[in-house]
Amino acid sequence: MDETTPPEHLNPLERFGRDIRQVRLARKLTQKQLGKATGYSEGYVSKVESGTLLPRPSQKFAKGCDLAFGTGDLFSGMLERIDQGEHPSWFVPYLNLERRASRILDYSTNVVKGILQTEAYAQAIFRSYFSRDEAEVIESKVDARLRRREVFALDSPPILWTILHEACLRTVVGGAEVMAGQLEFLLESADSPNVKLQVMPFSAGAPAASTRPFTVLRFTDSRTVLYTETRVGGRMHDSAQTVDAALDDYDLLRAHALPPDQSVTLIKTLLKEYRA
Template identity: 85%
Template sequence: MDETTPPEHLNPLERFGRDIRQVRLARKLTQKQLGKATGYSEGYVSKVESGTLLPRPSQKFAKGCDFTFGTGDLFSGLLERIDQGEHPSWFVPYLNLERKASRILAYSTNLVTGIVQTEGYARAVFRVSNPRASAEAIEDKVAARLRRRVVFDLDAAPFLWVILHETCLRTVIGGAEVMAEQLDYLMTVAASPHVEFQVMPFSAGIPAKSTMPFTVLRFPTSRTVLYTETRVGGRMHDSAQTVDAALDDYDLLRAHALSPDRSVSLIKSLLKEYRA
């Protein structure tokens, strides 16, 4: 990041980094000293200040800066607003819960689930869904989507179970190269010990009542929440009857989907087609 770049030309993380640098210098601290005070390396601080740390600085670092600088909740609050600012307001309540969940059960019928989308795939989706947005606005949305993966870096990372309908894998989003990259990433995701991955094949028909995408969040407190999304926005549901019906549907979907091994085999087959 060029120090002469006007603030209005910086993305949110670059502005965050510039603010950290300005306060650090005002407090007469080196990057090494700030790193030691917050529990991070000098290199980490450098990447934060340049706006190049992906997916984003941690809340622990932001809170450490606030404590070291004596700035209250300034930087931790700013980081939280950055996370929320590039998402629709109706999606923010879901994001706040997603970070606290112990299990995430996701079923998607037409697009790859957001939390496991690649940069290129997410960019193609946002370009279609936000046709009048500027290139900068699209990039901010892409970065915000990728930052959702930070939950898997937490000490108590959630267990993710993803069921994708075969439609998600065969609908070409962004071109063959983008799809190949996305499917390759899905195989990486499927290999994680914190993830279970299945594909719902066309041959399964309609195994459950729900034909729409939905996500169930489960928490250590035994609370369970259902999230559904429509064209006009998303909605959280926590009534026992509604949540139980969704869990019953998810059990049926799991039973009718391909096994994890067969799911990966299908992805490998499709990957060869996209690369060809």
């Protein structure tokens, strides 16, 4: 990043890096000193300030800067807004809740849930949905999607229970190689203590409940929220009647889906087909 570049010509991460550098210099700190204060290396700080760190600086670093600089939540809030800017505005309310949920109950009917997508699978999805966008825009969206996995690195990560209709596994996104990689990642995720995975097979017949995808978020304060999505956007529901109906639907779906061990077996079978 050229120091003479006008701010309006910088991308959000370059502006973030420039602001970090300006405050660091005003506080008379070296990159090495800031790195020590935030728990990162001098090289890490240098890449942040130049806007070249990929995929982007961590929230831990941003919060460390706020603490070292005495800037409250300035940089952590700035980084959060950058994240939000890479998602559709209607999705941001869900995203904020997903980061705080203690339990995520998801039913996916056509494509794998975003938080479980591989980079190649997400790229194929976005290239299809946003075929007129430039490659840099697509990559930004992919990076934002992959960063959703950071919730599993929290001290108290959520439990994700996902039911994937078999259509999610058989709909070829990006080709056989991409699908093989996606199924391999699902198998890895199923081994995690924080992920419970079931498959709703075609052989189950007519859906036991909803035919549309939905997600239920549960929180430690006993609050529960339902999220549904259509082609024109997403919607949050918190009325007791609506949420209870969704939970009843989810119980039915879990009862009719394959048990976790049989679900893994089916995914392995399909993986062999894609590899062949």
